[in-house]
Amino acid sequence: MSLSTSPSNQSTTAIVNSSTTNEAGKLLSLNDVSYHIGHQRLLSHIDIDIAINETVSIIGPNGAGKSTLVKLILGLIESTKGSITAHQQLQFGYVPQRFAVPPILPLRVCDLLGQADKRRLTAEQRQFIFDNLSLTHLLSRQMLQLSGGETQRVLLARALLDKPNLLILDEPMQGLDPDTEVWLYQFIDELPEFLRCAMLVVSHDLHWVMKGSRRVICLNKHICCEGQPSELAMSSEFQKLFGHHYEQPYVHQPHACEHHAPSEL
Numbered sequence: 173m174s175l176s177t178s179p180s181n182q183s184t185t186a187i188v189n190s191s192t193t194n195e196a197g198k199l200l201s202l203n204d205v206s207y208h209i210g211h212q213r214l215l216s217h218i219d220i221d222i223a224i225n226e227t228v229s230i231i232g233p234n235g236a237g238k239s240t241l242v243k244l245i246l247g248l249i250e251s252t253k254g255s256i257t258a259h260q261q262l263q264f265g266y267v268p269q270r271f272a273v274p275p276i277l278p279l280r281v282c283d284l285l286g287q288a289d290k291r292r293l294t295a296e297q298r299q300f301i302f303d304n305l306s307l308t309h310l311l312s313r314q315m316l317q318l319s320g321g322e323t324q325r326v327l328l329a330r331a332l333l334d335k336p337n338l339l340i341l342d343e344p345m346q347g348l349d350p351d352t353e354v355w356l357y358q359f360i361d362e363l364p365e366f367l368r369c370a371m372l373v374v375s376h377d378l379h380w381v382m383k384g385s386r387r388v389i390c391l392n393k394h395i396c397c398e399g400q401p402s403e404l405a406m407s408s409e410f411q412k413l414f415g416h417h418y419e420q421p422y423v424h425q426p427h428a429c430e431h432h433a434p435s436e437l
């Protein structure tokens with residue numbers, strides 16, 4: 173496997189079925205990527221292009237290989253076959269599915285947030301993140317003491333403080349109550365210009381994905397189908413995997429929800 177960086181005008185293998193990525197605006201390409209452990213096939217023949225500032229949602233049943241895909245993109249594991257090409261210098265932001273702080277490790281919110289590179293944002297831009305994620309009153313708290321929603325806000329802030337050009341959110345809504353979920357989806361949907369970036373969102377929340385996403389990839393050890401939600405809902409592969417859970421027609425309503433500040437939640 174290779175992870176290579178190419179100038180943005182250099183073309184790589186085109187992705188089949190991609191309706192939104194344009195050649196010049198690519199950020200990252202996975203070309204025929206497979207990942208096996210021994211004889212166990214975790215992912216096969218993955219072709220994905222992610223464009224600059226594009227949001228891509230990944231859905232799939234348990235064990236489909238979603239987290240494995242994230243680890244491959246982050247470079248935490250190496251694919252058995254294929255290549256991953258970054259068309260620009262990548263700055264990752266990553267909000268993991270789980271964040272376990274060992275009980276014996278004192279780690280305050282300010283310690284975690286202090287690890288971010290302060291040169292990437294201005295003081296005003298950092299303050300915007302603290303204010304909008306309601307973090308100021310949490311700064312001296314231990315990470316271990318935070319609720320699930322507070323932890324997610326801190327992890328999102330940690331990722332954003334690095335001003336990523338690719339933000340990866342692995343099940344960001346796990347453990348959140350419905351109001352906080354709505355607020356967080358709205359927040360990431362409406363990031364200000366200085367934080368605008370490509371996003372890869374792994375989610376089990378089928379209704380949000382189909383309502384709030386513009387491009388969805390359905391994974392089950394390989395890419396079963398991908399496209400706009402309205403196209404995906406018609407696909408027989410999607411119907412086979414999710415048809416019994418999802419029968420509503422797609423309506424894109426990214427701004428239809430009430431906006432809640434996190435301090436109200």
Ligand SMILES: Nc1ncnc2c1ncn2[C@@H]1O[C@H](COP(=O)(O)OP(=O)(O)OP(=O)(O)O)[C@@H](O)[C@H]1O
Pocket residue numbers: 209212214232233234235236237238239240241
């Ligand atoms: N290091 C490993 N060794 C062996 N099998 C593994 C390893 N890592 C993952 N797997 C297996 O690979 C499959 C895909 O795992 P992965 O965590 O990527 O799935 P997922 O789609 O993220 O699942 P979930 O929705 O349950 O989080 C699972 O069957 C898992 O048990």
